[in-house]
Amino acid sequence: MMRPNNKLLLVAILGVICTGCQGKIVQFIFGDSLSDVGNNQYLSKGLAKANLPWYGIDFGNGMPNGRFCNGRTVADIIGDNMGLPRPPPFMDPSLNEDMIMENGVNFASGGGGILNETALYFIQRFSFYRQIKLFMGTQELIREKIGAEAADKFFKGSLYVVALGSNDFINNFLMPVEKDSWTYTDQGFVTYLVQTLQDQLTLLHSLGARRMLVFGLGPMGCIPLQRVLSTTGECRVRTNNLALSFNQATSKMIGDLSTTLPNATIQYGDAYDVVNDLINNPSKYGFSNSDSPCCSLGRIRPALTCIPASRLCKDRSQYVFWDEYHPSDSANELIANELIRKMGFSRSNLSEAPATAPSVAPPPAG
Numbered sequence: 001m002m003r004p005n006n007k008l009l010l011v012a013i014l015g016v017i018c019t020g021c022q023g024k025i026v027q028f029i030f031g032d033s034l035s036d037v038g039n040n041q042y043l044s045k046g047l048a049k050a051n052l053p054w055y056g057i058d059f060g061n062g063m064p065n066g067r068f069c070n071g072r073t074v075a076d077i078i079g080d081n082m083g084l085p086r087p088p089p090f091m092d093p094s095l096n097e098d099m100i101m102e103n104g105v106n107f108a109s110g111g112g113g114i115l116n117e118t119a120l121y122f123i124q125r126f127s128f129y130r131q132i133k134l135f136m137g138t139q140e141l142i143r144e145k146i147g148a149e150a151a152d153k154f155f156k157g158s159l160y161v162v163a164l165g166s167n168d169f170i171n172n173f174l175m176p177v178e179k180d181s182w183t184y185t186d187q188g189f190v191t192y193l194v195q196t197l198q199d200q201l202t203l204l205h206s207l208g209a210r211r212m213l214v215f216g217l218g219p220m221g222c223i224p225l226q227r228v229l230s231t232t233g234e235c236r237v238r239t240n241n242l243a244l245s246f247n248q249a250t251s252k253m254i255g256d257l258s259t260t261l262p263n264a265t266i267q268y269g270d271a272y273d274v275v276n277d278l279i280n281n282p283s284k285y286g287f288s289n290s291d292s293p294c295c296s297l298g299r300i301r302p303a304l305t306c307i308p309a310s311r312l313c314k315d316r317s318q319y320v321f322w323d324e325y326h327p328s329d330s331a332n333e334l335i336a337n338e339l340i341r342k343m344g345f346s347r348s349n350l351s352e353a354p355a356t357a358p359s360v361a362p363p364p365a366g
């Protein structure tokens with residue numbers, strides 16, 4: 001007999017063996033700039049955009065595509081590994097019902113947070129609640145197209161990826177001008193954040209989400225933007241401790257939710273430890289730099305984003321950070337592989353779920 005290991009849990013989560021499923025499994029992704037695949041570039045007044053060179057230089061044709069990275073996001077790599085199609089951004093003008101049922105939708109938006117009030121100064125971004133509202137609109141479209149019963153089955157069979165939280169700290173709580181920063185203690189803010197996240201996951205469940213993957217935070221006190229705040233360039237200990245508290249509270253909350261929400265399978269995972277080790281011992285992982293952005297404006301630090309006038313490092317695969325905030329493609333690969341290992345994903349037969357759907361268009365190059 002097989003042991004009840006992670007792989008079996010994954011099979012349960014992804015319903016490879018579910019009998020009532022029809023159609024293929026797609027993902028609905030909720031997140032921030034770490035998962036944005038182009039929504040923000042359609043927000044005309046938004047300040048957080050990745051629509052300039054050199055974003056996307058190692059993706060497809062090398063043109064900017066809205067990802068805040070030189071290459072792939074963590075969600076890209078995990079989805080590829082599970083054989084799932086890459087969901088297009090919600091704002092893609094060509095998005096229609098067929099595309100949604102074939103590929104899912106990515107609602108992630110740079111600057112987006114768990115809290116409505118996070119990163120207001122980016123002017124336009126989708127907070128998690130806003131992303132859920134957009135998802136409800138998407139559900140309405142699908143219901144009109146295929147009917148309530150089939151839509152219910154489709155949404156219950158889909159995979160929901162949730163990865164938010166860093167903006168709630170970096171672009172809210174840790175900003176002295178923001179109200180939350182003087183309203184809450186560190187622990188009080190983490191509690192408020194995780195309670196809000198719990199409400200949001202419960203709302204998603206009430207909308208039919210049954211299989212959810214929720215990701216925690218990395219050592220965000222070590223992003224170049226945080227390091228330049230100290231004269232010595234060290235990681236910010238308080239920021240890292242906030243990430244650890246958030247991860248611990250979220251992990252516990254997910255454990256509770258999975259037992260209280262009917263028929264829910266919710267998995268939590270983070271890559272904090274491996275990224276922390278990567279930052280402290282880059283050479284162990286084949287990296288040469290773990291403290292400054294590959295794309296930078298020389299001594300002008302921090303530059304808000306990577307811009308056309310920026311210079312690139314010589315070897316992008318050896319830099320942990322692509323810009324002031326975001327890991328590089330090669331760091332994302334390491335993070336994704338850690339999550340795949342910890343959460344028990346494997347390159348398996350997902351896309352072979354009893355499917356009558358027409359053959360899949362190839363995912364966007366990259």
Ligand SMILES: *[C@@H]1O[C@H](CO)[C@@H](O)[C@H](O)[C@H]1NC(C)=O
Nearest residue numbers: 115116127128129130131133
């Ligand atoms: C957050 O925004 C959503 C709509 O985007 C709204 O429904 C909700 O009431 C807001 N929550 C708070 C606490 O302001």
Ligand SMILES: *[C@@H]1O[C@H](CO)[C@@H](O)[C@H](O)[C@H]1NC(C)=O
Nearest residue numbers: 020156208210261262263264
């Ligand atoms: C849970 O699953 C059972 C069996 O499929 C079903 O009868 C029940 O209605 C489900 N409950 C919810 C809340 O989805």
Ligand SMILES: *[C@@H]1O[C@H](CO)[C@@H](O)[C@H](O)[C@H]1NC(C)=O
Nearest residue numbers: 011016017347348349350352
């Ligand atoms: C997956 O596919 C391989 C061959 O492609 C097969 O040997 C294996 O049994 C399949 N596993 C599942 C869980 O369907």
